Amino acid sequence: MSKGLQKVKGAVFGRGMLRAIVSIVVFLVLWELGSRSKQWVGFVMPWVGQVPAPTAVLAAWVELVGDAGYWQSWYMSFFRVLGGFLSAMAIGIPFGLAMAVSRNFKGVAFPVFEVLRPIPPLAWVPASIIFWPTQELSITFVTFLGAFYTVVINVLGGARSIDVRYYQAAQAMGASDWDIFRRIILPGTLPSIVVGAAVGMGITWEVVVAAEMISGGGSQSGGSGGGGLGFFIWNSYVGGSYEQIVVGMISIGIAGYICSEVLRKFGGIFTPWLRLR
Amino acid sequence: MRRAALSAQNISSVRSLTSTEDVVALLKTTAPFQQASEDALRRIAALARRESYAPGDVLYRLGDAADDLYIMVSGRVDHALGTGSGARTLNQTMKPGDVFGWSALMKDQYRRLAQATCTERAELLRIDGHALVGLLEADPATGGAVLSRFSTLITQDFTLPEELVHVLSVAKRVEQVPLTRASMDDLVLLLKKTMPFQVVSDEMLRRVAKLSRRERYHPGEIIYRVGDQSDDIFIMVSGKVEHALGLGSGARTLNQTMNEGDVFGWAALLKDQPARLASTTCLEKAEVIRMAGNDLIRLFESDPATGDVVMSRFATMITRDFTLPEELAQVLKIPKRGEEAPPTGLGLTMYRMALWVKSPWPYLMVAGFGLFLAFWYLAVEVWQLPRFKEMPGITTVVKEWLNPDPTYGLSVYTSEYYQHIWVSVRRVAIAFLLATGLGVPLGLFLGWSRNFREYVFPVFETLRPIPILAWVPLAIIMFTGSETPVIYLTFLASFFATALNTMLGVESIDESYTRAAYCLGANKWQVFGHVIVPGAMPFIFTGLQISVGVAWFSLVAAEMVSGQYGLGYVINSSYMMVRYPTIVIGMVTLGAVGYTTSALVRIVGDYMMQWRVRELALGAR
Amino acid sequence: MASTFAVETRTRPPAAARGAIRIEDVVKIYDPDGAAVMAVDHCSLEIPAGEICMIVGPSGCGKTTLLNAIAGFHTITSGSIHLDGEMLCGPGKPKADPGADRIVVFQNGALFPWKTNLENVAFGPVVQGKMSKKEAHDKARAMMADAGLSGTEHNYPGEISSGVRRRVEIVRALMNDPSVLLFDEPYRALDSLTKSVMHEALLEIYYRNKVTIFFITHDLDEAIFLGHRIAVMTTRPCRPKKILEVDIPHPRDYSVLTSKRFRELMDETLGAVHEEAIKAFELGEKEG
């Protein structure tokens, strides 16, 4: 108990934490100074001078907290990320496993996969808009593509990294092909599926934001809601409220961070044997 | 022959006048000659001279020429081996019946390994080594037995395998058994019983059998010795053979008895292992099948599917017997479908091509692409499926792409096409170089200096979760013009990837490397240059690979949102202007260019990290 | 070959000119997040110049900590360590400066994988500025040839067997003419046959160079076969529990392993170590 408490105290007031606080505070102060350089010194700092000051951003944020449209943007983006991510997992994992299990299937599918992979997901946006009936679906599709490649590559890598001795041991104990798949290939690839999911989640956020910006928010109404956080940023830019751009950026950062953390927790539940002793 | 230590008056050397029978009787009491026939002993006795020595006489010294073998008749001689000789006991006293000076029988051992000093007035039989070996070679039956007894004698006294390598070889005359049709079938049956060939088709076994010769060995005959050339592998048909591995071979059990169905002599299949690791001696009248390792490997190469299986079973068999992984690293002369070994010369490339063409993979690959393209063609242009019919069809795209006078203004014949490519490549190149130039040093210092990391990394970590593309509007506000924001965005993505991976690379370096460098007298900056930078290199290049990827990723987004030129712009503007085939041209070009750049990074990485390439080549077997 | 050795038969180490280590009352307390871990507790040990001193003790007892203190990889909390009368660390100087007079051979080997074996061996003199690159390479080549390592000069460490790697590492250390070699379980990952070859090779090197050797192991055969003395350490905190003289004369060879005296010493050592091993096991120590 007291030892645990000590640890917490150590983590909170340890040297590393103090320095982190110092470093972020210094960063914010410099940013503030840079942004307000025109007011205070009468000289516009290059680059930073154009960026709204942190205090102004904070003020804008406080105003937005009561705005339903802002939260609606959160919801929309989350919704799309989840859609793209889950479909990438649902299709990517079986696809990867099928390639891992069948050499023939891999021989057919993998070269095509490898040829398509270098095309950045965002290059698919126009094609996707043409193909899918709704913009919602087309954004989800591009998001799906972003995570799909990563998930498949990780499943394959994971399956390849399984120690042959596990197969030999299983065969020696009379396991059938199905047993080997279920008890060796599946758990053996799980850790790298978890890693692939985490990376894929990051990419999903990147893609969602961009797709929202490029396709103009996905809903015809425009407005401040409905379009997701990417559109929120774009709209703020078009509307000239620069503080809101930064609010939007930070919001996406937070949203992405939450997703990764949740995913890490889930990953830990699925792969208990990787927990540190 | 001249020994400086012996002055003439100390020796009373007389050509033996006593009867040959006496000498034969004496030889019979010694370990190596015990079982030789009377006849053979008589011939050996004819080679012997009798000499007597006084206490204090030195028979030979360490490093003297080793010409003769000695057998004690009476008296005592002190025999002191050098420490470097690998002997178990350094000092021995030789008594009547003992044999010493057997260096004279060793191949490639022209010097004495010990010093022999007379301590009590001694009489000895002295036999010229060369003459003895000649005699034994002329009579292999006796010769094999005598020499193998000598080997045993030497092994008892020595621990070092190198010594054993040198034990003399007697040319052996081996009895060949002709192969008839009936015995061919037997052979196939027999092969089926052996571990490596169990799973091979009868057809293939027949071809293996064709490579085989059948031989008979008699007890005491030596099939091969440690250090002999390893050309053939052997399979036991009947009888017993003793298989004794050299100490240096890393084997689990040194001595094994081979029985029917056992396989030995697989050194013939090892890459870079031109010499035998073991000695084999026939114990009971034995029949073996023998085939040349190279023939077998050639056969396997012509049928890689079977070859792989057999070789991997060989590998398993060898692993069971060996503890050292290094041995295994060398297993298999068959190249694993072109993955391993640095490409040396056109011949190898051609050879691999040939292998690849023989495997099913190219056909499956063609089938894969065929399916993909056929579906595209059929769905869009033939069946005109609901959603697909809006899409640009494959023939339209290809026609447009290769059209000297394109409908929508972009094809391989227009200069604009190359201008767009050039603009995108230039942007990525600038951003990538900038990101590498700033990201690698930043990452190195982040990893190297804890203080620096604790102050800088938190800001880095706060900014990193913000997707690069969320920076688009801010970038437009911050930078004037349209070129700088695009490059900035591209740079930012690359920069984070590079810096982060470099930092992880530094952290991944085992602390013992830096410690070793400090120990050896390096200062802080030398450690940085000799350890931190090269040690982080693998991670840095992983980072750079990712960096190129994300550079293209964000470039496309940036070009689609703002920009006057570039492939991303082509894709987006073609959509706006309803030039659908051009969209696909843009996408495919983007993929090809992107792939090329990341391949370039990989090649540069391999070039700069030869050590790693070689290590991995070995690790992948 | 063998003739290079004068045959000395002695149980005590030869009096070497340098390399005497005096460890006095050394205490080391690790302090991660305020939870103090006492790794070494008032440990005193004197190692005369030219001795092979084997350090034996259960896992996690603090052997490596002691070695690191001598090598200068970290600070000590109190006490002092002297080398040939000169203070390495002690009051007012908590951390020794790492230097080429005390070279460590690490458990998993620390040949730089990105340098060829030759560059590795030549590394010390080059970074110290004692030789030009060319001189260093020439000397390295000669020393490698002496140690039977010719032909591996231009290989990278990743391409040679682990036994050969250890030998290259020892040659790399000897290039600097050190007074002390510090071994931290260098042969742990090797199989017993390779190990036996390595032991003889090490003794051969020792007979030629007469450096002081501070050798951590928990292989008792190894300890008795190589050492002049064996210091059996207590479970954490680490302190010599018992010091055994190995009165088997040098030079030794493998016949020693089967001698009666060897068995007796084994019994004695085992008794001392076993007790500590049980304590350590019950504490659930992990490898440090």
Ligand SMILES: Nc1ncnc2c1ncn2[C@@H]1O[C@H](COP(=O)(O)OP(=O)(O)O)[C@@H](O)[C@H]1O
């Ligand atoms: N840097 C460190 N911080 C905290 N505790 C450490 C550190 N290094 C080692 N320890 C602890 O000190 C004890 C001794 O470790 P070590 O000297 O490595 O043992 P060993 O005898 O196995 O070499 C162990 O309990 C280990 O957990």
Ligand SMILES: [Mg+2]
């Ligand atoms: Mg340790």
